[in-house]
Amino acid sequence: MNAPSPGFTLGPNSYGKSGVRLVRVDRDTPRHAIRDLTVHTALSGDLDATHYSGDNTGVLPTDTQKNTVYALARDGVGAVEAFAERLARHFVDTTPSITHARVRIEEHPWTRVGDHSFTRGEGGERRTAEAAYGGAGAAVTAGIRDLLLLNTTDSEFTGFLVNEFTTLPETDDRILATAVAADWDYTTAPADYDQAFQSARAALLEAFADTYSLSLQQTLYAVGERILKTVPEAGEVRLSLPNRHHYLLDLGRFGLDNPGVVFQAGDLPYGLIEGAVRREAP
Structure with missing residues (x-):
C-alpha cells in the first residue's frame, strides 16, 4: 500500500449508493399493498488502501450495495426504520472491511383507490428513516x-x-x-x-x-x-x-x-x- 505524502493523511470518508429506487408489492392477498422507497447507503471502515494506492480488495462495490437492497426486500420491507437497520447490520456483519454503515430511506406514499389501484401526486410528503450501525447497537x-x-x-x-x-x-x-x-x-x-x-x-x-x-x-x-x-x-x-x-x-x-x-x-x-x-x- 502506498503511504500518504508527508504532512497529509486521509480524513473521515465513506462511500455508497444513492437513489436506489425500490418498489415492493405485497401480493399475499387480492388486496395488494405497495411500498415505494428511495434508499441511500454509506459505508466506512478499513478503506485506506483504496484511497492511497487503488487497492480495492476491501471495497464492496456500490452496485453490490444496490443489489443487496433489492435482495433483502424480497422477504418484505416492514417499517422503514427496521428495514434501514436490517440493511446496515447486513453490510457490517457480512463485510470484514466495513465497520460502520449508514442507511437512509425516503418513502413515497401511494393512496389506495382500489384493491390493486393507487394514486400519488408528484412530490409531496415523504416519510424518512435512517439507521447507523457500527457493531455495538444501531442508532435509528x-x-x-x-x-x-x-x-x-x-x-x-x-x-x-x-x-x-x-x-x-x-x-x-x-x-x-x-x-x-x-x-x-x-x-x-x-x-x-x-x-x-x-x-x-x-x-x-x-x-x-x-x-x-x-x-x-x-x-x-x-x-x-x-x-x-x-x-x-x-x-x-x-x-x-x-x-x-x-x-x-x-x-x-x-x-x-x-x-x-x-x-x-x-x-x-x-x-x-x-x-x-x-x-x-x-
Whole structure:
C-alpha cells in the first residue's frame, strides 16, 4: 500500500449508493399493498488502501450495495426504520472491511383507490428513516420531509428588532405556512415503529394547529415538545421550517379593498427557522 505524502493523511470518508429506487408489492392477498422507497447507503471502515494506492480488495462495490437492497426486500420491507437497520447490520456483519454503515430511506406514499389501484401526486410528503450501525447497537432516526402546513390565522409577528434596514411591517394576523422537515432520534426502539411514526406525525399536526403563533420559532418549539411528550422513545427532535411567505396584496390601485382575503404566495427568498428540542437528562 502506498503511504500518504508527508504532512497529509486521509480524513473521515465513506462511500455508497444513492437513489436506489425500490418498489415492493405485497401480493399475499387480492388486496395488494405497495411500498415505494428511495434508499441511500454509506459505508466506512478499513478503506485506506483504496484511497492511497487503488487497492480495492476491501471495497464492496456500490452496485453490490444496490443489489443487496433489492435482495433483502424480497422477504418484505416492514417499517422503514427496521428495514434501514436490517440493511446496515447486513453490510457490517457480512463485510470484514466495513465497520460502520449508514442507511437512509425516503418513502413515497401511494393512496389506495382500489384493491390493486393507487394514486400519488408528484412530490409531496415523504416519510424518512435512517439507521447507523457500527457493531455495538444501531442508532435509528425517523422523520418527515415536505409536509405542507398552513394556518390562515392565529399567527402574528410583532415586537421584533428594528434598525435602519428594517422595512418589514408588524402584523397581528397573518398566514403561517411551512414545509416541515423533521427528524427524531430514538433512544430506545419503540415496540412498533409504524405506530410511533403515526403518533409523532399526529402530534406535529396537532401542535401546529392549536398553537397561537407569535413567531415561527415558538411554533417550532411547540411542535418538538409535543412530539417528545407523545413518543417517549424519542430523545431529540430536529426541525427545519421554511417560512412560506404569503403577502397581503394591495388592491387599492384597482379601487378595491382587501379585508385579508387575497394574498400573493412568495417563493424566493424565504425565512428558514431551524432548531432542536431535547429531552432533559434525568
